[in-house]
Amino acid sequence: MNIFKVNRLGILVTAAIITVILIIRQLGLLETTEDRIYDGYFQLRGPQAPPENIAIIGIDDESIGKLGRWPWPRHLHAQLLDHLAQAKAVAFDLTVNTADAPEEDLAFANAIKKQKGVVLAAHFSYSPQDGDMVQTLRLPVKDLLAVTRSLGFVNTPTEKDNVVRRAQAVITHNQKLLPSLPLAAVMAYEGIPFKELDFQPEKGARAGFLTIPQLQNTMPLINFWGPARTFPTYSYEKVLHGEIPPEAFKDKIVFVGAVSPVFKDEVNNPYSRGNMILQGNLPVPGVEIHANAAASFQLGQYVYRAPAAVNILLITVTGVLAYLLTGRRKALQGFGFLFLFAVITVTASYWFWNSQHLWIDLGALLITLFFTYLGTTVVNFVLTEREKRNIQGLFGRYVNPQVVNLLLDNPHMVELGGKRCEVTVMFSDIRGFTAYSEGKQPEEVVKRLNEYFSEMTACVFKYDGTLDKYLGDGLMAVFGAPIETADHAQKAVDAAREMHQRLQDLNAQWTARGEHTFDIGIGLNSGFVLSGNIGSKERTEFTVIGETVNLASRLESLNKQYHSRIILSENTFRHLKQAGELPSDLSELGEVPVRGLQQPVKIYTLTKMNE
Structure with a gap:
């Protein structure tokens, strides 16, 4: 039998299925499915060794137990900086927008002066006013802002399902550009001055040799290295007390931030969604999200979402091929071709994601495959029954019953x-x-x-x-x-x-x-x-x-x-x-x-x- 034999009903059903799936995709009804598949790619790939030049100093439960309740006096941060003198950049994922005792702020300010690559955190707060949401930039206190050479916002965008997949590199506030904390940290590490930061909504951000793409006005997708504690994380109090040698941070980007659940600064990344307890992948501290983003910015490793036109073309081609391969076949035989096609599609999609960092809408492709097969199977049943009736009517009077049965089968x-x-x-x-x-x-x-x-x-x-x-x-x-x-x-x-x-x-x-x-x-x-x-x-x-x-x-x-x-x-x-x-x-x-x-x-x- 010719596998490319077509019929009008099969073509119409296939075209209708493709059209409906394209409409559903355009309405965004498949995004949750696509996001879950995207997260599954990371889990399938497994954690990878992160860049060796990025480390985290975590404010953990042990540090709180030994140093006292949070917030700590800022002279401790000053002492911490003394132990990080060999680091090329130190980014504090801590809000310091309220004043401490004058001597505490002074101690921290003097330490920042001595360390060239210190990046302090700013954050945006949102409050309702006259029916609108008002955005307010919360900066460090004046004494610290006056001495810091770099500043970065720490707000982390999450998707609708509360999973972080993207990183916002730059934001415009009061007609001025402000980098994110991870981008500011990488700029400090590479010695890129703030004046070289540029941003165009259609192209993305650029700072020196760093290029952060922004396709279709969307933020870049981070190439996450793994779940929580993938990046080397050291206890704050152990670094402070000299238990970790200063050489461990030589020529590195060091992020300082909360890793204790007490701070509730935890989010999900693709590695930690699902049943996190059973999988052993707990939510990721915000400071480690920044570390992942900084690694992506520095290495230029992003995942690119395939353009809508490419996905539309792939959905259409998949539907047509699925019809040609499963149409006019028996249901079981058609399912075999469907399964083989699905395996090839999944394998190819994962290869593009893992090797080419290209995210294709696999969910839409698999749904197209399944419903095309289902549609063609129903069409085949209708056509087969009609064909059997035709054969019975044409040959029932002319040949013996055994031949009729052979023709029907x-x-x-x-x-x-x-x-x-x-x-x-x-x-x-x-x-x-x-x-x-x-x-x-x-x-x-x-x-x-x-x-x-x-x-x-x-x-x-x-x-x-x-x-x-x-x-x-x-x-x-x-x-x-x-x-x-x-x-x-x-x-x-x-x-x-x-x-x-x-x-x-x-x-x-x-x-x-x-x-x-x-x-x-x-x-x-x-x-x-x-x-x-x-x-x-x-x-x-x-x-x-x-x-x-x-x-x-x-x-x-x-x-x-x-x-x-x-x-x-x-x-x-x-x-x-x-x-x-x-x-x-x-x-x-x-x-x-x-x-x-x-x-x-x-x-x-x-x-x-x-x-």
Whole structure:
């Protein structure tokens, strides 16, 4: 069967499915599914070793237990900076927008002066005012702001499902650019001055050699390295008390922030969604989100969402291929192709994500695959049932029940359109039927014909012949169509012999009843014909046409001339000879001219049937 055979209904259903999925995607109804698949890519890949030049100093439960309740006096941060003198950049993910004791702020300010790469945190707060949300930038206290060389906002955008997947690198506030804390930290590490920071909504942010893309006005997707504690994290109090050597932070970006659940500064990243307790992936501290973002900014490693046009094209192509591969197939076979196609699609999608950092809408593709398969399966069922009804209607009267069942189980074996094939055609006619029917009641004649045709038709069916039509007191049969068989000539001869034998049995019964007997003449010819459904819009019938049919009819009429009961053409003789099945009683009658043919035709008979 041709896998690319199409039908209008299947095409319409597939087109409708693709259109509906594209509309659903455009409305954003598949985003949750796509997000979950995107997160699954990270979990499938597993954690990766983070860059060695980024570390975290965490304010953990142990530090709170030893240093006291939060907030701590700021001279502790000053002491911490003394231990981080070898770090190239230190970013504090801590809000210092309220004043501490003057001596505390002074100590911290003096430490910041000595350390060139210190980045302090700012954050935006939002409050309702006159029905609108007012954004307010909360900066460090003046004494600290005056000495810091760099500043970065710490607000972290989350998706609708409260998962962080993106990082906002720059924000415009009061017509001024403000980098995020991770970008400011990387700029401090690389020695990039603030004046080199630029941002264009269509292209993204640029700072020195750093480029942070922004496609389709969306923030870049972070290439997360793993769940919580993937980046090396040191306890604040252990660093403060010298338990961690200063060399551990040499030439690194160090983020200082809360890692204790007490601060409730935890979010989910792709590694930590799902059943976090069972998976062992707890929410990620905000400071580690900043570390991941800084690593992406510095290395230029982002994940890019495929443009909408690309996803639309892929959905369309997937639907068309799914239809071509599963359409016109049995459900189980189609499911096998569906499964293989789905495996290839998932594998390719993951490869693009992992190797090329390109995120394709896999959810939409799989939904397209499934519903196209479901739609084509329903279409196949409808078409198959309709095809079976057509076959039953076309062939139920012409072939034996076994052949009908074979055609119903294998509808591809018959072409319902025109088809050229090699067959053996049989014509049979009752001798002297006109004389017999004269003076008899129509009911009696019809009853005798029905009795006769029942036996003759049974002989045709027994040898897999197709009853083409009844012709008054004769019949036309075909061997080798609609199901092609190589031994059609032999089956036609066998059927003819049995028709003769059954007629003798009928004649014996009729003689015993004192009724008139019949005699028949049969003509057989083998060759190529055009087979198919022929007729009008109102009614069509399966038949065969061509010179092969015409010659078989003329051979049947020659039986009167040769006083025989069967005449075979040279073509039928050749088929029997090639098969090595020449009847022992086959006898040549000679050559006869046939109207419409230039050369005379050599004909044969079976002598035993003429006895």
